[in-house]
Amino acid sequence: MDKINLGLGAPRYQQLAQAIADSIARGEYPVGSLLPGEEDLCRQFNFSRFTVREALRHLQETGLVTRRQGIGTTVIASTPTRKFGHMIESIDQLQQYASETRLIDHVFEDVVADEELAAELGSTPGMKFLRITALRVGADESKPVAWTRIHLAAIYAGVRSSLAEHSGAIGSLVEKLYDQKITAIRQTVSAAAIDEAIADMLDVAPGSPGLRIDRTYAGHDGIPFEFATSIHPGPRFSLSMQLDWMSPG
Amino acid sequence: MDKINLGLGAPRYQQLAQAIADSIARGEYPVGSLLPGEEDLCRQFNFSRFTVREALRHLQETGLVTRRQGIGTTVIASTPTRKFGHMIESIDQLQQYASETRLIDHVFEDVVADEELAAELGSTPGMKFLRITALRVGADESKPVAWTRIHLAAIYAGVRSSLAEHSGAIGSLVEKLYDQKITAIRQTVSAAAIDEAIADMLDVAPGSPGLRIDRTYAGHDGIPFEFATSIHPGPRFSLSMQLDWMSPG
DNA sequence: AAGTGGTCTAGACCACTCT
DNA sequence: GAGTGGTCTAGACCACTTT
Numbered sequence: 132m133d134k135i136n137l138g139l140g141a142p143r144y145q146q147l148a149q150a151i152a153d154s155i156a157r158g159e160y161p162v163g164s165l166l167p168g169e170e171d172l173c174r175q176f177n178f179s180r181f182t183v184r185e186a187l188r189h190l191q192e193t194g195l196v197t198r199r200q201g202i203g204t205t206v207i208a209s210t211p212t213r214k215f216g217h218m219i220e221s222i223d224q225l226q227q228y229a230s231e232t233r234l235i236d237h238v239f240e241d242v243v244a245d246e247e248l249a250a251e252l253g254s255t256p257g258m259k260f261l262r263i264t265a266l267r268v269g270a271d272e273s274k275p276v277a278w279t280r281i282h283l284a285a286i287y288a289g290v291r292s293s294l295a296e297h298s299g300a301i302g303s304l305v306e307k308l309y310d311q312k313i314t315a316i317r318q319t320v321s322a323a324a325i326d327e328a329i330a331d332m333l334d335v336a337p338g339s340p341g342l343r344i345d346r347t348y349a350g351h352d353g354i355p356f357e358f359a360t361s362i363h364p365g366p367r368f369s370l371s372m373q374l375d376w377m378s379p380g
Numbered sequence: 381m382d383k384i385n386l387g388l389g390a391p392r393y394q395q396l397a398q399a400i401a402d403s404i405a406r407g408e409y410p411v412g413s414l415l416p417g418e419e420d421l422c423r424q425f426n427f428s429r430f431t432v433r434e435a436l437r438h439l440q441e442t443g444l445v446t447r448r449q450g451i452g453t454t455v456i457a458s459t460p461t462r463k464f465g466h467m468i469e470s471i472d473q474l475q476q477y478a479s480e481t482r483l484i485d486h487v488f489e490d491v492v493a494d495e496e497l498a499a500e501l502g503s504t505p506g507m508k509f510l511r512i513t514a515l516r517v518g519a520d521e522s523k524p525v526a527w528t529r530i531h532l533a534a535i536y537a538g539v540r541s542s543l544a545e546h547s548g549a550i551g552s553l554v555e556k557l558y559d560q561k562i563t564a565i566r567q568t569v570s571a572a573a574i575d576e577a578i579a580d581m582l583d584v585a586p587g588s589p590g591l592r593i594d595r596t597y598a599g600h601d602g603i604p605f606e607f608a609t610s611i612h613p614g615p616r617f618s619l620s621m622q623l624d625w626m627s628p629g
Numbered sequence: 630a631a632g633t634g635g636t637c638t639a640g641a642c643c644a645c646t647c648t
Numbered sequence: 649g650a651g652t653g654g655t656c657t658a659g660a661c662c663a664c665t666t667t
Contacts, residue, residue, distance in 0.1 A: 431656060431657085
C-alpha cells in the first residue's frame with residue numbers, strides 16, 4: 132500500500148480510500164487487523180489529517196472497517212458487501228392488509244406458558260400472557276381473511292379495551308399505548324392444511340391449504356413480547372415483498 | 381431556529397443538527413425549502429464551517445435533507461423515518477436452502493410467451509424464454525424439497541450446460557456466467573393445493589397443501605429476466621426472515 | 630459574477646483505551 | 649502516559665449552478 136494511481140481527477144480522499152480498499156482486498160490488512168493510525172497515514176501519503184479521515188469515513192460507510200476511539204481502525208470485511216434489502220416503514224405495512232382490516236369475535240384468555248406452550252412459541256415457561264384469538268375481516272365484513280392467535284406479554288394486557296376500535300396490527304397498538312418500541316420482528320411462513328375448527332370459522336373446507344405466518348415482535352431489550360400466528364385461506368391471501376439492491380454506502 | 385439548549389455535553393455539531401431538525405419538525409423550513417447557506421449558519425451560531433458541515437452531514441444521513449453543490453441544502457422530510465429492514469447478502473441466501481441443494485431431472489423447452497403466459501408471468505407477449513422444469517433435492521437426494529419452473533430470458537440460455545454442476549440459485553449462475561447484476565427481486569408467497577402431476581413428483585398426496593413462491597429477478601435496466609416459481613410440500617419447507625429496526629442514519 | 634456546497638491544509642485540544 | 653480516534657478552528661481554493 133504505497134502507490135496511488137487511480138482516478139487522477141478524483142478527490143484525494145477517494146483515491147486514498149480506493150488504495151486502502153485495494154490493500155485490504157489483496158490481503159495486506161486481513162480481516163481483524165488494525166490499519167495504521169491516522170497520523171501514520173498522513174505521513175505515508177503526505178495528506179492532511181482531514182483527507183485521511185475523509186477516506187477512512189468512506190471505508191467505514193462501505194462496511195470495510197470500524198473505528199473506535201482509543202483502539203484504532205479495524206478491518207471487518209475484505210470486500211464491500213452486496214446487500215439486498217427489504218424495507219418497510221411501519222408495522223402495519225408488514226401485515227400488508229392490516230390497515231384495512233379489523234379483528235372481530237375476540238376471545239381473551241389469561242394463560243401461563245407451560246413447557247409445551249413455551250416451546251411452541253420460543254418463549255420461556257412461566258411467562259404470563261394474554262391470549263387473543265380472533266378473526267380478521269375486511270371492511271365489508273365478508274369472508275374472513277385470517278384466523279389469528281396472539282400471545283401478548285401480560286404487562287400489555289391493557290390493549291384489551293382498545294382492541295375493538297383499533298384497525299391494524301396489534302403490535303402497533305402496543306407501541307401507541309405503552310410507548311414500547313418494536314425493534315425486531317421475526318417472521319416464518321409455511322403452508323399447512325387447515326384443521327376443522329379453524330376451517331369452520333374461515334368458511335373453507337377442512338384440510339384445504341392455508342398459509343401460516345408466525346411472527347414474533349421484540350422490543351428494545353431484544354426479548355419477544357408478542358407472538359402472533361395467522362392462518363390465511365390459501366386463495367384469499369398472498370405475501371409479497373420487493374428486495375432491492377442496496378449500494379454499499 | 382436560534383437557541384440551542386439541548387445536550388450540553390454533546391458535541392456542537394450534534395446540538396446544531398438537533399436544533400435544525402427541530403426547526404424542520406416545527407415547520408420553520410417546510411419540505412422543499414432551502415436551509416440557509418453554510419456561511420449563514422456559521423455566522424448565526426458562531427460555529428466554524430467544519431462544525432456546521434458536520435451537522436448538515438448528520439441531517440443528510442438521517443434523510444432530512446439533500447445537499448447539492450451550487451444549489452444548497454434542501455429539506456426533503458420533516459421527520460426521520462423509521463424503517464424496518466430485511467437484508468440478505470446473496471441470492472442464495474434468499475433461497476435459504478439453495479446452497480445445499482441441487483436441481484435434478486431438468487426438462488428444457490424453448491418457449492415464446494403468448495398472451496396467457498405473458499400475463500401469468502407479468503412479462504410481455506413475444507418474449508423468448510428457456511423454460512426449465514426441475515426438482516430440487518437435498519444433498520442426500522431423498523424426497524425433493526421443491527418442484528420448480530423457471531422462465532429465463534433466452535439470451536441467457538447458455539446456463540443450460542452448466543446447470544447440472546451448479547448448486548444454488550439459477551439467478552446467481554446467470555450473474556456469474558453473464559456478468560449480469562441482479563438489482564431487484566420481487567417475491568410473492570402463497571398457499572395452494574398441489575395438483576396431481578406435481579404431487580407425484582414431490583411424493584405427496586394430490587391436493588395436499590403447498591407453499592408457492594413466485595420470484596422475479598430484474599437486472600440493471602429494471603426489466604425482469606427470470607421468472608421462477610417454486611412449489612414446496614407444506615411440511616418440508618418454511619420461509620423465515622428477520623426484520624430489524626434500522627436507525628435513521 | 631455571485632453564491633452554493635466540495636475539498637483541503639495546519640494546527641489544536643479532548644475523550645477514550647490500553648499498559 | 650502514550651497512542652488512538654473525535655471534535656473544532658481559521659482560512660483557502662475549487663467546481664458547480666443560477667443570474
